[in-house]
Amino acid sequence: MTEQTTTSGAASSEDAVTPSPTDPLWVERNGTRTYTGFSARGARVEIGPAEAGAVFTPGELLKIALAACAGMSSDKAFARRLGDDYKTTIRVEDPKLVAEDRYPVLTEKFEIDLSALDEEDKAKLIIIAQRSIDKACTVGRTLKVGAQIPDAQFYQPTEG
Helix, strand or coil, X not given: CEEEECCCCCEEEEEEEXXXXXXXXXXXXXXXXXXXXXXXXXXXXXXXXXXXXXXXXXXXXXXXXXXXXXXXXXHHHHHHHHCCXXXXXXXXXXXXXCCCCECCCCXXXXXXXXXXXXXXXXXXXXXXXXXXXXXXXXXXXXHHHCCCCCCCXXXXXXXX
């Protein structure tokens, strides 16, 4: 296990991090401001500015990651009460603060039919789902507390 260093330079056991089992991820440049993102599992996504057409912008990918993470984190709670075949759409549509080139708010909006539940069961399910999201959504947890993003590192490509 490695330890993360705090801003004061001291390592804290609370900040200890363990290696992630996540497969490698990378992007490769296709042309002017356009990239393809890859995972070692064979997934791929086209990335670029909105004017490039059928691509996701990095900001859109951030929003999609948050929505998918919230959905995956709350899936078991909803499926347990609504059935495995329940339908939902989760939107994150908050606007960008153009002057600062960032998203000041990212709201997860679930479109989900809870009409089969009485008001008390609906309220309980929403609380359970939110607790699941707060506990298990890595993307949301990271955004809420903020992640350290060190300066980019630049390397000469290896031949091979």
